[in-house]
Amino acid sequence: MTQEPISLDKALASFTEQWSPRIVTRVNDYDVRIAKVEGEHLWHAHEHTDEFFLVIDGELTIALREPEAGERTVTLPKGSVFTVPRGVEHKPTAPSGASILLFEPTGTLTVGDRHEEVPDHVDATTGHDLAVEDPEA
């Protein structure tokens, strides 16, 4: 099957769930995922991988607990990128909502390898496949 380009806007319009990433494409053994987020995620850490964030729309803040810098918060306006280093506890938050794009190894859990209790509004997953529209339809 040949692949076609995917519009991120259309892909984002194909689902409504918050904090529940969709896999838009794969690059070797990495996923490119998109997610709609609003409110608070949870404190968690990925022990074996960095995690890349690109803000497609809205604004994301990420609270970080870093070995040297201690606890701080970074703000990502639309069109900005940030990589959370492996092992660093972090908590993404989007008070007014945001759409984000993530790069991370296939199989990476949204809640990391260690985390606080998972609230109901956060989907503990390795990402869902995007529901692809039929190009013949």
Add this chain to the structure above:
Amino acid sequence: MTQEPISLDKALASFTEQWSPRIVTRVNDYDVRIAKVEGEHLWHAHEHTDEFFLVIDGELTIALREPEAGERTVTLPKGSVFTVPRGVEHKPTAPSGASILLFEPTGTLTVGDRHEEVPDHVDATTGHDLAVEDPEA
């Protein structure tokens, strides 16, 4: 040193060279690169890696020579993504110019592992570091 979020607009404004990717951040052993492109790249293939494209601005077309589908061209408007599978010869073109984001293993050559003659306007490189502005300035 702590990392700060990077604005893609500011990063793109920090250089003028065409077809000469800048590395904005690293994710494990992968680079996130951005490039300004206008006109034609060259036919090339990456034997050992897929290559991910996201169009930040403008429009990119990618000519492909695929084993089954043969030669075809995909068009990526602003805000769309596409992954060129490993081994597939491809030639990106942007007649009216575009800004793109790439995700690929650190060390990946812009001209691939096999390619036609490299024209003067294409930078054969594994990416350049972004000239980072001093946050204290």
